Amino acid sequence: MSAPLATSPAEPLAARPPAIEARGVHVRLGSSDILRGVDLTVARGEVVALLGANGSGKSTLVKSLVGIVPLAAGHVRLLGAELGPRVPWAHLGYVPQRVSAQTGVPSTAEEVVASGLLHGRRIRPPRGWRATAREALDRVGLADRAHSAVHELSGGQQQRVLIARALARGPELLILDEPVAGVDQPSQEAFAATLTELTRDGMTVLVVLHELGALAPLIQRCVVLRHGLVVHDGEPPQATAAHAGPDHEHLHPHDDEHGAPAGIDMGLTDAPLTHHTPTPARVDRGAAS
Numbered sequence: 001m002s003a004p005l006a007t008s009p010a011e012p013l014a015a016r017p018p019a020i021e022a023r024g025v026h027v028r029l030g031s032s033d034i035l036r037g038v039d040l041t042v043a044r045g046e047v048v049a050l051l052g053a054n055g056s057g058k059s060t061l062v063k064s065l066v067g068i069v070p071l072a073a074g075h076v077r078l079l080g081a082e083l084g085p086r087v088p089w090a091h092l093g094y095v096p097q098r099v100s101a102q103t104g105v106p107s108t109a110e111e112v113v114a115s116g117l118l119h120g121r122r123i124r125p126p127r128g129w130r131a132t133a134r135e136a137l138d139r140v141g142l143a144d145r146a147h148s149a150v151h152e153l154s155g156g157q158q159q160r161v162l163i164a165r166a167l168a169r170g171p172e173l174l175i176l177d178e179p180v181a182g183v184d185q186p187s188q189e190a191f192a193a194t195l196t197e198l199t200r201d202g203m204t205v206l207v208v209l210h211e212l213g214a215l216a217p218l219i220q221r222c223v224v225l226r227h228g229l230v231v232h233d234g235e236p237p238q239a240t241a242a243h244a245g246p247d248h249e250h251l252h253p254h255d256d257e258h259g260a261p262a263g264i265d266m267g268l269t270d271a272p273l274t275h276h277t278p279t280p281a282r283v284d285r286g287a288a289s
């Protein structure tokens with residue numbers, strides 16, 4: 001099964017403008033500069049992970065990309081259009097960081113997913129919405145919960161309903177903020193398989209993650225934020241056997257004086273980088289583990 005993209009462009013992906021082009025993005029919230037000049041380009045068909053320590057600005061960046069938080073300076077273009085009404089929003093799926101999918105009115109999972117088919121002036125779901133919603137729920141392993149009230153679902157299942165809502169649109173660009181946080185390993189693997197299938201069809205993905213986990217095989221590029229700035233933009237780190245060897249030396253963020261690993265490589269914690277040689281008992285698993 002494969003979800004059709006919202007459009008089936010004859011133009012090759014590489015010839016089309018990037019899915020995301022952000023230049024010099026500054027965001028100020030309250031009295032703090034949260035993003036301090038972020039440049040980010042995501043080409044069509046790319047799968048990019050946005051990583052960084054808590055509070056580094058990942059959620060703020062994706063919110064600024066989709067226009068939820070205002071830019072103090074900078075520019076964003078999505079799917080070739082300047083941020084604003086010209087963006088083809090119907091072709092874009094956004095899944096916010098874990099929030100309850102529960103609404104004031106009790107809704108079934110199927111209804112919440114169908115709400116993803118509404119956009120712009122469309123106030124009624126399109127013909128065949130039920131089958132589309134079911135297919136999207138099937139993709140996240142919840143076909144059997146279509147008629148369950150969302151408030152009866154677990155937090156992880158509610159998150160999967162929100163993912164299904166984004167997928168139901170057949171998005172060209174999918175932006176996900178920590179989609180697998182709090183989701184069990186089998187569900188993470190099922191989600192990774194779904195995303196693999198969708199990206200094979202040319203979907204572009206920007207995904208905020210704390211660790212690559214089950215999505216590691218899909219990720220083509222990692223962008224790491226620190227204190228509102230991009231500090232790495234490139235290949236995902238590879239965990240190698242040599243990494244764990246007693247002679248291996250590397251830079252690694254530590255959370256305390258005793259050198260306990262605080263996180264994965266590339267500054268995913270705010271702790272200072274220190275240089276060390278691990279003992280065999282102390283294995284650096286790397287970001288891709």
Ligand SMILES: Nc1ncnc2c1ncn2[C@@H]1O[C@H](COP(=O)(O)OP(=O)(O)OP(=O)(O)O)[C@@H](O)[C@H]1O
Pocket residue numbers: 029030032034052053054055056057058059060061
């Ligand atoms: N509405 C707001 N007003 C003021 N500060 C805010 C607001 N929203 C977020 N912040 C601050 O902005 C900083 C970045 O927050 P953000 O949620 O973008 O980080 P993050 O990298 O996504 O973190 P996490 O990994 O914990 O989700 C944090 O210091 C946060 O306290």
